[in-house]
Structure formats: C-alpha cells, structure tokens
Amino acid sequence: MPHDSVENALKTTPLDALHRRLGARMVPFAGYAMPVQYPSGVLAEHLHCRSYAALFDVSHMGQATLYGPAAEALERLVPSNMQELKTFRQRYTLLLAESGGILDDLMVANYGDRLRMVVNASRKADDYAYLRAHLPDNIRLEPHEDRALLALQGPLAAAVVGRLSAEAAALPFMAVAEVSLAGTVCWISRSGYTGEDGFEISVPAFKAETLAEHFLAETEVAPAGLGARDSLRLEAGLCLYGSDIDEGVNPIEADLAWIIGKRRKAAWDFAGAATIRAQLDDGPARLRVGLRLDGRALARPGAEILALDSSVVGEITSGGFAPSLGVPIAMGYVRPDLATDGTPLLLSVRGRQLPARIVPMPFVPHRYFR
Amino acid sequence: MSDVRFTKDHEWVRLDGTVATVGITDYAQQALGDIVFVELPEISRKVQESEACAVVESVKAASDVFAPLSGEVVECNAAIVEDPALVNRDPAGEGWLFRLELADATAFNSLLDRAAYDTLLGTI
Incomplete structure (x- = not known):
C-alpha cells in the first residue's frame, strides 16, 4: 500500500x-x-x-541549546533585545534573512549560561545550518533530538x-x-x-x-x-510558519513589529534591518489582518480577498471554523488602507463572494498567567 | 424497504420510484471529522453523473460531494445547513444531503451494492 x-x-x-x-x-x-x-x-x-x-505532543519541534555568549551574537539574526532577556525568562522572536524575510519564528529562553530554543519542525534543519553559519565559533549549537x-x-x-x-x-x-x-x-x-x-x-x-x-x-x-x-x-491570532509567515514576508507586513526591540530600532544592526526600517518608515505594501465571515461558509488558505468593487486586495493564509465562537474566521494579508477594523471585504470561495469584515486579533482573548 | 446503493466516492443513494436520496457514508463522515458547514445545490439544478454539486466541510478540510447519477435536484436537507453536525450523528438517515429526480432510474443498478462497497472499504 x-x-x-x-x-x-x-x-x-x-x-x-x-x-x-x-x-x-x-x-x-x-x-x-x-x-x-x-x-x-x-x-x-x-x-x-x-x-x-x-495535552499535546509537540516533540516534532526543534529543541536546541546555544552554549557560549550567545545573546549578543544571536542579535545579528533576530530583531529582539536578547541581551536584556533576564535569566529564566523566554521571548518569542523571529529568525531573519538578509532580505528581511522571516526564516522562522521561535522561542528563546535564557537559562543563565546558555540559551535554549524551540523552533518549527519544518524549519529546524535549515535553522540550525543558518545559525551555525552565522554565529561565531565560540557559540556551539546542540540540537536535542x-x-x-x-x-x-x-x-x-x-x-x-x-x-x-x-x-x-x-x-x-x-x-x-x-x-x-x-x-x-x-x-x-x-x-x-x-x-x-x-x-x-x-x-x-x-x-x-x-x-x-x-x-x-x-x-x-x-x-x-x-x-x-x-x-x-x-x-488566538498566532501565526503558523509556512502559512501566515515565511521568507517572503517581513515582520512589518506580518504585524509583528512589536518584536523589534527599542534598542534594536535605534541601531538597526540585524539581518534585513535596512529593508525592515524602510517598511516601517514608508509603510508596508500589505498587512496581516484577522477576518470574520458574516455567513457560515469557510474560507481556506489561498482564497482571494476582494474589495467591495471585486478588485483583488489580498489573500487568506489561514482560515477555518472557530469552535469557541461558532463562526468562520480567517487570517490573511490585505492592502494597508483596507486593514482597519470593521472594513467590509469579500472572500472569493468556489466562485462566490462571501462577505467578511476585518476584526481585531486575537479572535478569542488570551488568558495568560501574568 | 427501498434499495440502497453506494459510490466509490463514499456516497449512499436510496431510490424511491424515480427519486434518489443522496448522503455520505459513515466511513466518509468519520474520515472528514467534525462537519461544520454544508453547501447544497440549488433546487432545479440539472446535474450530470460525477459532477461536483455539494460541499461538506469539516474543521480540517472541504470535500466535494458528487452527483452519483444524472438528474435534477428536487429537494435539499435544510436541517443539515442549520446543524451540519447532523451529518456526523446520522449520516445514513437524518443527515441526508439532497434528492435527485433521476434522468434514468435504471442507472441506479449500475451503482455499487452493499457487498461491493464493503469490499471497497476493505481495500482502504
């Protein structure tokens, strides 16, 4: 078989x-x-x-440790303040290409004398190769298979x-x-x-x-x-790598500008900084948004987003039924002038135009323990 | 008791006179998982055998439902539009999808009988 x-x-x-x-x-x-x-x-x-x-098994994800003075070195590849990350704290950040595109999204935790990372399963081999190629020799990356x-x-x-x-x-x-x-x-x-x-x-x-x-x-x-x-x-409005973000998307378009540390925005000293800075100054060509459909039909990744005059203004990258809300929701990219909450749009699904509107994310409020 | 036949696309078809009632099989609803949306054909639509004419969507994916035989849509099940999970709960009964006035009722005999469908399931 x-x-x-x-x-x-x-x-x-x-x-x-x-x-x-x-x-x-x-x-x-x-x-x-x-x-x-x-x-x-x-x-x-x-x-x-x-x-x-x-209980979820997420053992497919990549776990690795960086030994050595890794925080400063890692800042060359991620836009977050890694040096300010306190011991026994974790941060969500992005691994960036020289183009400013997103190579992966990942968690980095400070365990004192080392940093521990969790990266996407589909990206781990490429991430490790990229990190090894770009981090100095005194930093050692050890995957935990x-x-x-x-x-x-x-x-x-x-x-x-x-x-x-x-x-x-x-x-x-x-x-x-x-x-x-x-x-x-x-x-x-x-x-x-x-x-x-x-x-x-x-x-x-x-x-x-x-x-x-x-x-x-x-x-x-x-x-x-x-x-x-x-x-x-x-x-929860969280990105799925490979669907909502990838190397063809930069952090500004992905509405992840909050990840860029204040000090980093003064120094612009990370991979892709020039492109990302220009996007921030001039505005991105598209922006990641949340959408709620008015009807019951679902919009899947790849569905075109249309303005009310039927012109194509974007594309759905994640979409499905929201079990907690009982309605269809989606995430996608639209022209920034249409990214305002409440903007009515149409989603092209099987030749039909389904009414939808931009809504704030998360769709369901986060309930983190702070 | 009316005869029930099946297609290789995991639909069941029940014939009453010249009207065929169409649904998806228990195997199909299990494979799809939780069904959250059903799109049914327009009444009076003429469909050809194997033409996609309905959509059943689970949380995971959308799946086309094909016309098992040629004919005209004469009735749709409004209950499953309101409560798509009915297709999961009772796929062979209350969860039926639509009814066709068959162009040729004798074509019904060309569909898989229960034994042939069971054999097909055994090879999956």
Missing part, C-alpha cells in the same frame, strides 16, 4: 505508541507521523482545552502541574525553569500556542510516555492533536 510506505518513511515521536493506543488518527506533518485528532474529534479537543486542560516536548494547555493546566511541582505552577507567563516532575528533571516554560494559560515541558525521550500518561490520568486532562492545535492558535 502506498500509504503505508509513506508512513514508514516518517519519523516518529517518543509518544508514537501512546498516540496509537489512544486511537489517534496519524498524519504526516513536517516529516513526522503526528496525531491530527483522537477519537473525540477536533471540536471536542479544542473546547476541552478552552475549558479544562489539553533525544528529548520530547509536551504542551499542557488550558485554564486547569496549572492545577494539574501544581500537583507535581509548586515551583512550576508559580511561574509567570514566559518564565522558564528546570524542575523535577514525577522524578524527572524537565525544562518547563509557562507558554504555549493556544492563547490559554499553560506549559511547554521538555522531557528526556525515554521518560516522555510516563509523564504524558501521568497527565492523562488526571481528570482535567484530555489528549488533543494537531487539528485542535491549529484551530486554537488561529483563534
């Missing part, structure tokens, strides 16, 4: 056997066999995460984690720590990709299943797959 041979070529995460025991539907994603959903389905998993706590990454997300995630570690449960949003969970030292951050309070937990691969089973045994926790992860992050 062709399907089997494709699946055999895929890498698996340390939780592969657990997913199959739980009845997950496995799909190829970024070279890995990943659970897209469990038997309860995407809607139920999504809503469970918003109300209780959901021997670790799993679990995301426990939802309003009750802290209660669940607190039963294993009071220290972990007390971390504020975007703080990190090394804590012992059920006898295993984990690298834990108070962050996630759902808009909810929650944690991302890096655990040695051989302990991953034990820890995941521990969480799943708690009454608040249900497993959730990539389907729910995608609908949750879309409701």
Whole structure:
C-alpha cells in the first residue's frame, strides 16, 4: 500500500505508541507521523482545552541549546533585545534573512549560561545550518533530538502541574525553569500556542510516555492533536510558519513589529534591518489582518480577498471554523488602507463572494498567567 | 424497504420510484471529522453523473460531494445547513444531503451494492 510506505518513511515521536493506543488518527506533518485528532474529534479537543486542560505532543519541534555568549551574537539574526532577556525568562522572536524575510519564528529562553530554543519542525534543519553559519565559533549549537516536548494547555493546566511541582505552577507567563516532575528533571516554560494559560515541558525521550500518561490520568486532562492545535492558535491570532509567515514576508507586513526591540530600532544592526526600517518608515505594501465571515461558509488558505468593487486586495493564509465562537474566521494579508477594523471585504470561495469584515486579533482573548 | 446503493466516492443513494436520496457514508463522515458547514445545490439544478454539486466541510478540510447519477435536484436537507453536525450523528438517515429526480432510474443498478462497497472499504 502506498500509504503505508509513506508512513514508514516518517519519523516518529517518543509518544508514537501512546498516540496509537489512544486511537489517534496519524498524519504526516513536517516529516513526522503526528496525531491530527483522537477519537473525540477536533471540536471536542479544542473546547476541552478552552475549558479544562489539553495535552499535546509537540516533540516534532526543534529543541536546541546555544552554549557560549550567545545573546549578543544571536542579535545579528533576530530583531529582539536578547541581551536584556533576564535569566529564566523566554521571548518569542523571529529568525531573519538578509532580505528581511522571516526564516522562522521561535522561542528563546535564557537559562543563565546558555540559551535554549524551540523552533518549527519544518524549519529546524535549515535553522540550525543558518545559525551555525552565522554565529561565531565560540557559540556551539546542540540540537536535542533525544528529548520530547509536551504542551499542557488550558485554564486547569496549572492545577494539574501544581500537583507535581509548586515551583512550576508559580511561574509567570514566559518564565522558564528546570524542575523535577514525577522524578524527572524537565525544562518547563509557562507558554504555549493556544492563547490559554499553560506549559511547554521538555522531557528526556525515554521518560516522555510516563509523564504524558501521568497527565492523562488526571481528570482535567484530555489528549488533543494537531487539528485542535491549529484551530486554537488561529483563534488566538498566532501565526503558523509556512502559512501566515515565511521568507517572503517581513515582520512589518506580518504585524509583528512589536518584536523589534527599542534598542534594536535605534541601531538597526540585524539581518534585513535596512529593508525592515524602510517598511516601517514608508509603510508596508500589505498587512496581516484577522477576518470574520458574516455567513457560515469557510474560507481556506489561498482564497482571494476582494474589495467591495471585486478588485483583488489580498489573500487568506489561514482560515477555518472557530469552535469557541461558532463562526468562520480567517487570517490573511490585505492592502494597508483596507486593514482597519470593521472594513467590509469579500472572500472569493468556489466562485462566490462571501462577505467578511476585518476584526481585531486575537479572535478569542488570551488568558495568560501574568 | 427501498434499495440502497453506494459510490466509490463514499456516497449512499436510496431510490424511491424515480427519486434518489443522496448522503455520505459513515466511513466518509468519520474520515472528514467534525462537519461544520454544508453547501447544497440549488433546487432545479440539472446535474450530470460525477459532477461536483455539494460541499461538506469539516474543521480540517472541504470535500466535494458528487452527483452519483444524472438528474435534477428536487429537494435539499435544510436541517443539515442549520446543524451540519447532523451529518456526523446520522449520516445514513437524518443527515441526508439532497434528492435527485433521476434522468434514468435504471442507472441506479449500475451503482455499487452493499457487498461491493464493503469490499471497497476493505481495500482502504
């Protein structure tokens, strides 16, 4: 069977056997066999995460450590203030090309004498090569292919984690720590990709299943797959690399200018700075926005965005049903003069023009623990 | 009891006189996952066999539904437009999609019978 041979070529995460025991539907994603959903389905998993706590396997993502005086060196490639990042704090930033395009979006955490990163699965090989090529010789990058990454997300995630570690449960949003969970030292951050309070937990691969089973045994926790992860992050207004941002998009167009540190905006000393500065001064040619459709029909990535006179003014990059709102939502790029909240537009879907309007993001308010 | 036939595109077809009721199979609704939107054809639309004439969308993806046979659309299921999840809950019953007045009712016999459809599912 062709399907089997494709699946055999895929890498698996340390939780592969657990997913199959739980009845997950496995799909190829970024070279890995990943659970897209469990038997309860995407809607139920999504809503469970918003109300209780959901456990995601995100072990396909790239985990790596930079040893050496990496903060200053990394600033050459990212627009954030890395030198001001306090110990045991984490920051969301962008890896930039010389063109100003976005090579990846990533989390960087300061663990004192080292920086730890989490990068996208589809980008990790390219990211590591780019970092090794551009960072000085006294910085060493070590990927952690021997670790799993679990995301426990939802309003009750802290209660669940607190039963294993009071220290972990007390971390504020975007703080990190090394804590012992059920006898295993984990690298834990108070962050996630759902808009909810929650944690991302890096655990040695051989302990991953034990820890995941521990969480799943708690009454608040249900497993959730990539389907729910995608609908949750879309409701939270968060970008998906490869869909909403890529090397052809710069941070200003992506409405991620807030990532550029104040000091960095004075010095303009990072990859792509000249292009990004010009975009900031002159205004970008397009801007990432959120859209809400008036009807029930969904707009998928690739759908054209039209002005009311039917002229093409942009394109949808993410779109689907928002389970928490019960309506279709989308993210896309439009001409900046049409990017104002409330602007009515049309989305071209199967030859029809669906009425939609620009709305502020996030679509569902973030509930981070600050 | 009226006869039910199937297509390789995972639709079921029930014939009553010259009118065929069309829905998607339990296999199809499971494969799609949670259905959140259904687009049905216009009444009186004439469709050719294998022509895309409805869309069923789950949270994950949109999927075309094809006319199993040629004919004219005579009725659509308004209940699933209001409550698309009905297609998941009762795909072979209350979750039907549309009805066709068949151009040639004898063509119904060219569709897969239950045994042939089960064989098809066994190869997936």
